[in-house]
Amino acid sequence: SQTIHQWPATLVQPVGSPLSLECTVEGTSNPNLYWYRQAAGRGLQLLFYSVGIGQISSEVPQNLSASRPQDRQFILSSKKLLLSDSGFYLCAWSSSGRGFDTEAFFGQGTRLTVV
């Protein structure tokens, strides 16, 4: 069965520090991968998605970047965190290939607080 791992679960980082959040998927190949952010009391904002290794689509220009160095690994990074980067970061995967996508399956999320 497929599983998705995301870590850490919680993170407190000072303003100006770098960030690296990692997400890995097991049990499937060539998944679509996603990073979302959810501010307190708000909806999920799509940040990046990837349909293959090295292919990254950015939805919102901001202080973050994403990379997909391996088929089932998706990394969210920042060189210098801002207070506004605080939020609940969620990694997800879906499968494709039959002309439509399956639903997205989520990791448990990382709650980031920038202080």
Add this chain to the structure above:
Amino acid sequence: RKEVEQDPGPFNVPEGATVAFNCTYSNSASQSFFWYRQDCRKEPKLLMSVYSSGNEDGRFTAQLNRASQYISLLIRDSKLSDSATYLCVVSSSASKIIFGSGTRLSIRP
């Protein structure tokens, strides 16, 4: 205009009531549609997919109107455990999955 729009609520209804949520989407090329449920401080989880012919899963009924670019979710005989945020989700042909901002539902005894 947002790609997926929902009434944020909150909806506060008594146990046993029927409640309906609506959602509209802007991309006519969208291909897949879903409803998710999110509990407080948890990750979203799939409630049900939405098919063109409409589909039902127990007390939950989802409908899709492609011509109007409109999706709905109906919950019958609501339970206290139905209290959550319900997210409308749309996937495009480019594998981009967009979530609505969610509708908060609170069921009171």
